[in-house]
Amino acid sequence: MQYRKFGPLDFQVSILGLGAMRLPLQDPHDEGSIDEAQATAMIHYAIDHGVNYIDTAYPYHKGMSEVVVGKALQGTYRERAKVATKLPTWLLEACEHPEKYLREQLKRLRRDHVDFYLLHALDRNRWETVLKCRVLEWAEQAKARGDIGYLGFSFHDDLATFKRIIDTYPFTFCQIQYNYLDVDFQAGQEGLRYAASKGLAVVVMEPLKGGQLVRLPEEVRRRLAATGRNWTPAAWGLLWLWNQKEVTTVLSGASTMRELEENIETASFAHEGILRPEDLVALEEARRILRGIAPIPCTTCHYCLPCPQGVNIPFVFGLYNRVFQFRDLEGARRTYFHFLRPEERPENCVECGVCEERCPQKIPIREELKKVQDFFQRSSQEAM
Structure with missing residues (x-):
């Protein structure tokens, strides 16, 4: 496993983090039915192979992700990985006090503090809610009490809003959606570099666009294979990210042990500058092909669910x-x-x-x- 400095902190984070949003299920139609045995085995395997950053959130798997992560990180695993979870900002619109959510999350996680706490899925409207409801002041108090280690935010909006958030409050880190297909989407590459220039650690989510960059059409596979690199589609996506020094860590939302093993293997040899100019050209061509054939830009993040009528x-x-x-x-x-x-x-x-x-x-x-x-x-x- 390779490690990078986590923004302004002395903490050396594994370049691969484990995202607990797509854990294995017992029932594929029920997001809450996590296969606990498999999920726990995956979390332990990741930590045993050097992963030291586990990311979860209040709504993941209908609230069960935090529960399973909390159980898995008991005993000898408790101090071997940092845990990140997120405050559901969309539930604060009436200025409901965020303390009750943090208390519930600490109970789920079986911890007395959260190492890294994010304001979840900020956009311009939710950012205004955060400011109006004085959430930042509350977070400062929670940090002073030791309930929160460091404060960050995850983001889904335009670049201007992203910069405004960073310029308003001294966050330690941020989390953005970023992959070789979505270079200019939301915060994008410019946002990545802006955040890094301000000293923030940058955590990358959706590195494989919800698995879409693994299931590549044959035309794209041929183009990447022409480089002579013997890499899987998943490796191409991850290495493109780790090629950039501004990327601090990348979340693997693996659903199977095999996916996790492959991602950990790729992380073992990744480094800044690993891609040659001809590799970057091949990925630019892959991007052009893919953009032309995917009509709906859905990443299967499941934030749209549950639908009141049950539509999947x-x-x-x-x-x-x-x-x-x-x-x-x-x-x-x-x-x-x-x-x-x-x-x-x-x-x-x-x-x-x-x-x-x-x-x-x-x-x-x-x-x-x-x-x-x-x-x-x-x-x-x-x-x-």
């Missing part, structure tokens, strides 16, 4: 993108009609708009659901 928005969008990215109409259509529950289909959408308020990617979800529904209905009729 990320899964539906994933099936639609699968048709265009991987040329798998038959497989996507079969899954849509035979494995997607009736209540999970887009025809159940009543256009309440709750999902769009939550979506970090600002996708016009209601409009896209109509498009997906029409597409699969037409494709089914044509197949008859």
Whole structure:
């Protein structure tokens, strides 16, 4: 495992952190049904192989992620990794006191303090709520009491808002969505460099765009293979990030032990400047190809869920993108009609708009659901 300095701190963080948002499930239709035995084995394996940063959050896996992480980090593992979790800022709009959420999280995590605490999923509106409700003043008090080690924020909005947040308060770290496909998306590369120039540690989430950069179409695979590098698609995505000195650590949202093992192996030889000019050119061409064939920019982060009507928005969008990215109409259509529950289909959408308020990617979800529904209905009729 390789390590980098965590912003202004003396702490040397593993360049690979473990994100506990996509842990293995017992029931693929129930995000709360974490397979505890498998998840615990993965957390222990990661720590045994040098990972010392575990990231979770209040809503992940319907609140069960913090519980499972807390259980896994008992005994000898307790002091071997730092834990990061997040304050659900969207629940503070009426200036509800954040203390109750922190208390609940400490209980779930079985800890008396949180090493790294983030204001979760900030955008311009939530940032205004944070300021209006004096959340920063509360956080300072929590730090002084020792309940919080260091304060940071995760982010989903435009670059101007990102810079404004950084310039308003001396955060220790930030967390951004960043990968070789989303170079100019949200904070993007300019935001990464801006945060680093201000002394913040930068934690990267969605390094493989919710798994999309693993399931590459053949055209992209051929282009990357032409470089002569014997790397998997996941390795390409991670190494592109670690090639940049401004990236402090990258969260692996692995769902299986095999994925985690591969990511840890890649981290063992990664370093700044590992990519040659011809590698970077190949990734630029991969980006051009992929941008042209993925119609809905969904990362399957699940922030849009639960839908009041039960629509499985990320899964539906994933099936639609699968048709265009991987040329798998038959497989996507079969899954849509035979494995997607009736209540999970887009025809159940009543256009309440709750999902769009939550979506970090600002996708016009209601409009896209109509498009997906029409597409699969037409494709089914044509197949008859």
